[in-house]
Amino acid sequence: MGLASSSMIAGDTHVTLEEIFEVLDREEYDEFITAMSVVEDIIENPSKYVGAQALVSAAKLAALRTKIGLRGQYYKTTEKSIIQRRRKDLLLTMFVALEENIMTLKLLGRTEARMNY
Secondary structure, eight states, rough: OOTTEEEEEEEEEEEEEEHHHTTTTHHHHHHHHHHHHHHHHHOOGGOSSSSHHHHHHHHHHHHHHHHHHHHHHHTTSOOOOOHHHEEEEEEHHHHHHHHHHHHHHOOOHHHHHHHOO
């Protein structure tokens, strides 16, 4: 299942990733896709995310999380349009969701390192 064909169900509403991407600007879209690509690869190939690979991926997601979180916080203070609210909600949700992925990757990286001693 690729990103382009992925969808999520929210209550009675069917939301596609394409609809989510429509509310983002170009840079936000690129960062969202980059983060989701790592997440999707973890789902499809979990065994490759150990040791150094896990730590590098955690660092990449953490950097993206910082940028996503800053933008989400910024949108809390901007005009109160529907698109701005959707951007804020989407970015802050992504910010929170990435934390678990980052922590898991760090744990996998450390576990592998400890096993090699």
